[in-house]
Amino acid sequence: AQSVTQLGSHVSVSEGALVLLRCNYSSSVPPYLFWYVQYPNQGLQLLLKYTTGATLVKGINGFEAEFKKSETSFHLTKPSAHMSDAAEYFCAVSALIKAAGNKLTFGGGTRVLVKP
């Protein structure tokens, strides 16, 4: 079984400050890790993913995340927050259990508020 914990359901950051969203996972098999963002009235959009290879993954809009196996973490960061980053962010885990249709297991989400 897999699970994801996102620390902090709400995070407030100042414009220009570092954005750090924490994600810890549990998986009995090598995980595949994802970060999604949901802007108001829109669907979830994939920010970045880790499957294999380099543990530091760069995504869209200046976000990046680092897979740390020893810490079972996949924290999301952005050096400088922009007002447009205000959204809800979801960490998700999957695993290559099947050849097809591997479902995503999500964390509870973190809503980011950016203060001017």
Add this chain to the structure above:
Amino acid sequence: EAGVTQFPSHSVIEKGQTVTLRCDPISGHDNLYWYRRVMGKEIKFLLHFVKESKQDESGMPNNRFLAERTGGTYSTLKVQPAELEDSGVYFCASSQDLRGWEQYFGPGTRLTVT
């Protein structure tokens, strides 16, 4: 290219009524997933289609939920009869890659059962 669309965007029904949600995946995407987020909790997997076949329906909560994907195009998710605990946001996602690493989500249908 059009994204994943879902209809309706909102639905308010009374307990005991029936509701049908529709999802149109991205054209050419054989894989279609349904997820649900109940009132501020985690988004949870419901089921997965490959074309018109159900590959995994392990997340379906009970037999009041029926999903179909006739002809391997759009999908419907029917709740009959609806209960209060069915309220939430129902997301549909589609994927071209068989393993599902690139899932594209629709905006969701917000279902409120009163």
